[in-house]
Amino acid sequence: MIHSPRGVEDILPRRSSFYQWVEREASFLFSRYGYEEIRTPTFEETNLFLRSIGGETDAGKNMYTFQDKKGRSLSLRPEATASIIRAYVQHKLYREEDLWRVYYLGSMFRYERPQRGRLREFHQIGVEAIGQASPWVDVELVEMVVRFFKGLSLPRFYIRLNSIGCRSCRAGYEEKLKEYLKLHLGSLCPVCRERCEVNTLRVLDCKSDECQPIIKKAPGIEEYLCEACSAHFEKVRRGLEDLGVEFTVDSHLVRGLDYYTRTIFETISCDLGAQDAVCGGGRYDDLVEDLGGPATPAMGFSIGVERLLEALEKGGVESSRGKEGAVAYILTLDGRSQIKGYELAGFMRSEGVKVELNMSQRGLSSQLKLVNRKKIRWTLILGEKEIEEGIVILRDMDSGKQEAIEWGRWDRLKEKLKV
Ligand SMILES: [Zn+2]
Ligand SMILES: [Zn+2]
Structure with a gap:
């Protein structure tokens, strides 16, 4: 008998209706905000991902990379944003759209050690809003995701929010952080000792017990933000407050991909263990230009469907939701x-x-x-x-x-x- 490969799963009909329900709710809600669906290829030139998410990030290091018969290096997509920006630049959509709003649903692939809530083929639902630098975009995205989770009756979740600044002010903060971490190098976990030089910000994301006390006392980015970044963040926070969207500012929040700038956020489910983020996103104002397009600000988020379903189930939402049998x-x-x-x-x-x-x-x-x-x-x-x-x-x-x-x-x- 042949089994499915390690780290991938069959989604049998009894469960697929649960996926369908969440996907239907997402397309329904997002389209009400003016988002349209985009479907990009499952694999791309490896270089696209190396230039966007970064080769040193967990996602970049754990790609499924292979050579096709002509010897070209291709990779299964570890996330969708890079492909969507590639499509935006390739089809010159910046000529037509003032703010291009798209959403996507699909499988992503990462060669990671399989564990609970982490598969090698997993599913994401996400959106990208490309073309506007306005903090109103940030507010709309966060408000939309909160509305989405509330609509699904996801209990006990909250928004963690931060700004990681632009390239110039972040560099100053990274230096400060590196200085601080070097003082405590001996007490950091082995992974972070390495990260400290090449991937300094990621240390803040470490969950190990050794690193926790050091991270808690690390300088936050807030006071290092330049004037423009600081004003932007202030408007985002005020906008969310005005709308009554609750959030917690966490000045140590960082994201696992290299392309983020300014506003970043996560949705945390209190019903999940260590892998508690069901959604993550943020601005990536430099990515369009980095991938060969004109300077174009943008923002997006993605939801991990498997984690979301787990959080829903733990919160008492029946997996039979969305399943209609024959009448x-x-x-x-x-x-x-x-x-x-x-x-x-x-x-x-x-x-x-x-x-x-x-x-x-x-x-x-x-x-x-x-x-x-x-x-x-x-x-x-x-x-x-x-x-x-x-x-x-x-x-x-x-x-x-x-x-x-x-x-x-x-x-x-x-x-x-x-x-
Ligand atoms: Zn800045
Ligand atoms: Zn660590």
């Missing part, structure tokens, strides 16, 4: 009634009723047992006798009550089923 089952008993069954099923489906038609040789009682097990409310019985009499029997599986409906009187059937 009716058509019970046939011989070849002749089968043809009638197709006819009846065809009518019901055209009326929008989810209906299952028998395909087996089972008898009456065995089929009724099956309908009960499937928890289908209505059974339509079609046997030889019913066909002779020109009727179909409608059985309410909850009460056991039955009544005959004249063949063709589908108005009566619709009335009974309330469709």
